Amino acid sequence: MYISTFHLMPHRELPDDFEKRYSSVWVTPPFHELADAKRVGQYYNWTFDELIAAAKAGSDGICTNEHHQNAYGFMPSPNLMGSVLARATDGLDCAIVQMGASLPATQPPIRIAEEYAMLDCISGGRLVAGMPLGTPMDINMCYGVTPMEQRERYREAHDLILKAWTSREPFAWNGKYTQLGMVNLWPRCIQQPHPPVWIPGSGSTSTLYYAAQHNHCYCFLSYFGYQAALRSVEKYWSVVQETGRDLNPYRLGFLQLVTVAETDEQAEKDYAKHVEYFYHKGLHVPPEWMGVPGHQDYQSLSNAMRNPMIANAFTSLKEKRFKDFLKDRYVICGSPATVRDQLKDLVGKLKVGNLMVLLHIGSMPHELTLKNIDLFFREVAPAIRPTWDDKWENQWWPAGLRKKAAQEVTA
Amino acid sequence: MTAPTDHHVTVWQEKITPNIKVAGSGSPVVFLHGAGGLVWDAFLDQLAERHTVYAPEHPGTSVGDPDAISHLDSLWDLVLYYYEIFDALGLKSVPIIGHSFGAMVAAELAASNPERVSKLVLISPIGLWREDIPVVNWMIITPGSDLPKYLLRDPDGPIAKQMFGTPDPEGMIRMIWSMGCTGKFVWPIPDKGLKKRIHRIQAPTLLLWGKQDRLVPPAYAEEFASRIPGSRIELIDEAGHLPTVEHPAQVAASVEGFLA
Numbered sequence A: 001m002y003i004s005t006f007h008l009m010p011h012r013e014l015p016d017d018f019e020k021r022y023s024s025v026w027v028t029p030p031f032h033e034l035a036d037a038k039r040v041g042q043y044y045n046w047t048f049d050e051l052i053a054a055a056k057a058g059s060d061g062i063c064t065n066e067h068h069q070n071a072y073g074f075m076p077s078p079n080l081m082g083s084v085l086a087r088a089t090d091g092l093d094c095a096i097v098q099m100g101a102s103l104p105a106t107q108p109p110i111r112i113a114e115e116y117a118m119l120d121c122i123s124g125g126r127l128v129a130g131m132p133l134g135t136p137m138d139i140n141m142c143y144g145v146t147p148m149e150q151r152e153r154y155r156e157a158h159d160l161i162l163k164a165w166t167s168r169e170p171f172a173w174n175g176k177y178t179q180l181g182m183v184n185l186w187p188r189c190i191q192q193p194h195p196p197v198w199i200p201g202s203g204s205t206s207t208l209y210y211a212a213q214h215n216h217c218y219c220f221l222s223y224f225g226y227q228a229a230l231r232s233v234e235k236y237w238s239v240v241q242e243t244g245r246d247l248n249p250y251r252l253g254f255l256q257l258v259t260v261a262e263t264d265e266q267a268e269k270d271y272a273k274h275v276e277y278f279y280h281k282g283l284h285v286p287p288e289w290m291g292v293p294g295h296q297d298y299q300s301l302s303n304a305m306r307n308p309m310i311a312n313a314f315t316s317l318k319e320k321r322f323k324d325f326l327k328d329r330y331v332i333c334g335s336p337a338t339v340r341d342q343l344k345d346l347v348g349k350l351k352v353g354n355l356m357v358l359l360h361i362g363s364m365p366h367e368l369t370l371k372n373i374d375l376f377f378r379e380v381a382p383a384i385r386p387t388w389d390d391k392w393e394n395q396w397w398p399a400g401l402r403k404k405a406a407q408e409v410t411a
Numbered sequence B: 001m002t003a004p005t006d007h008h009v010t011v012w013q014e015k016i017t018p019n020i021k022v023a024g025s026g027s028p029v030v031f032l033h034g035a036g037g038l039v040w041d042a043f044l045d046q047l048a049e050r051h052t053v054y055a056p057e058h059p060g061t062s063v064g065d066p067d068a069i070s071h072l073d074s075l076w077d078l079v080l081y082y083y084e085i086f087d088a089l090g091l092k093s094v095p096i097i098g099h100s101f102g103a104m105v106a107a108e109l110a111a112s113n114p115e116r117v118s119k120l121v122l123i124s125p126i127g128l129w130r131e132d133i134p135v136v137n138w139m140i141i142t143p144g145s146d147l148p149k150y151l152l153r154d155p156d157g158p159i160a161k162q163m164f165g166t167p168d169p170e171g172m173i174r175m176i177w178s179m180g181c182t183g184k185f186v187w188p189i190p191d192k193g194l195k196k197r198i199h200r201i202q203a204p205t206l207l208l209w210g211k212q213d214r215l216v217p218p219a220y221a222e223e224f225a226s227r228i229p230g231s232r233i234e235l236i237d238e239a240g241h242l243p244t245v246e247h248p249a250q251v252a253a254s255v256e257g258f259l260a
Helices: A037-057 A078-088 A110-122 A136-142 A147-166 A205-213 A225-242 A264-282 A287-291 A298-306 A309-315 A322-327 A336-350 A366-384 A406-410 B042-047 B066-071 B075-089 B101-112 B147-151 B158-164 B169-183 B194-200 B219-227 B248-259
Strands: A002-006 A061-064 A095-098 A127-130 A171-174 A179-183 A197-201 A217-220 A252-260 A331-334 A354-358 B005-008 B019-023 B027-032 B051-056 B094-099 B117-123 B205-210 B232-236
Touching: A002 A037, A002 A366, A037 A061, A037 A078, A037 A366, A061 A078, A078 A095, A078 A110, A095 A110, A110 A127, A110 A147, A136 A147, A136 A287, A147 A171, A147 A179, A147 B169, A197 A205, A205 A217, A205 A225, A205 A298, A217 A225, A217 A354, A225 A252, A225 A309, A225 A336, A252 A264, A252 A336, A252 A366, A264 A322, A264 A331, A264 A366, A287 A309, A298 B169, A322 A331, A331 A336, A336 A366, B027 B042, B027 B101, B042 B051, B042 B248, B051 B075, B066 B169, B075 B101, B094 B101, B101 B117, B101 B194, B117 B248, B147 B158, B194 B219, B205 B219, B205 B248, B219 B232, B232 B248
Parallel strands: A002 A061, A002 A354, A061 A095, A095 A127, A127 A197, A197 A217, A217 A252, A252 A331, A252 A354, B027 B051, B027 B094, B094 B117, B117 B205, B205 B232
Antiparallel strands: A171 A179, B005 B019, B019 B051
């Protein structure tokens, strides 16, 4: 089991009545009414400090991602974040997990090939190359990409980036969305033929297939707990089998909100309001924006409309309170023992190899976040880390940081 | 009333076989539907009493063929694709009636090759842009609650109830997919250069607009009229963005009068 710490870099101090006064946390919230640039600078630096603290506490990887025009998590450039983190974690066995630069929003996409190669060089070969499709809010609404072109742009960019990394000779790229007469990447990655590729997703059928077909790690970014995710994850494992791949659990990444305190009671006291803040304010988005027309292909759209589980989960968020989020395990929160048990349950049921934990949630202040990180890596992580090590190697992890599977070690 | 029949032609290097709804008899007219997809309604029924109405479904929106849209990438492709359909139907020069998105396409067809379009009826067209009265992006409006406010003069009336009253997953899939397939040519702002080409339109042109259109405000009628030589505006009172649905008989009578 590999455990990475994810950070969204959210606005931590939205007003109490935010979701009543404003129509959305994404795309439209007015910066000048809601934020202050100096304070935002503090958020970025807290984010760095929290991720670096996680790395020092033993996190196997640290993750940043890309979102635009929002208070939910605003790192428009995850590679700026990753660059600082790569340097600051020099000498630690910690992967720089970029989850990452959005392929359809970057033009020309070799910019991502270049920046990821820079990060791989700076980090000494510790990069995990996330290749997100991007949300409709980010890519279609903020960055103007035509929804129906998003997946096709993504696929072309993916192919171009991999070719730019692996081709020994300069080549011409005559794509539908990108034409380049001479691609000759500088720098090249330390990791050869290329860094491991992770594809984040939220259950779209076509993304499951894409990850399996290309032998990449599929990362289910779930906010609705692992019970709600079970159906999508089972579908993923059946797709993996269908495409003739092995059932290596490291093919699957899973994101889980986790908060730890000394006791269950203390955990509720420490974290309840921050969890509610996250679900009530951080995910305050008109549900139909998640499915802007054309963003999903026809099959995914049909599946989503006939089984509107995610949409229903979104629309019912405001009615739920901490106890509901706890009960449905949207958040795994409690004493170290409680969190260990529930995470073991999650990992076993979903067959997750690459667990990502969100240890800063919503409005959590810096000190509380550091406490959560410390308790998690001291009291929880050691108990779940050995999972899968008897049999499987994480082929989706930088080779220089990989543990050997026990079978191979003894062989 | 004549029920429309489905007619198929194969075009675009034999990659697309659009479904074309055809009804009536008499001189031909083409109807190009709006972003929500083709619905054969009372307006088209009435039109079919004196004309042969050809109503092609936008590529991708025909049942069973959602991926047809993947063969057309740009507005240029779409314009040439329609000329091929006209060729296949034997329509050398034909009146075109378009609604909203379909009206923008109709205007592009008339501007690209004036010889193919004998008369032009633009009902609440998109295609131009004014910063002071931006066209609302219909693709990001909540369908159940907010869309009726932008589409209909009376968002709580019987038409709204009929269109949006009962949740219907299959209907929603059709509408959302249709918006995606049409949105491919206009996202995120429906100004794709028509203003540079619109002066080429030679067909006599009727601009029909709902007086209470909140999606594309009627001020746009002047924008179109001032750019299309000899065009005429007719405003429909008590109508929003869907005048053919809100006042089918009146709109059909106006169109017929213009075509006669």
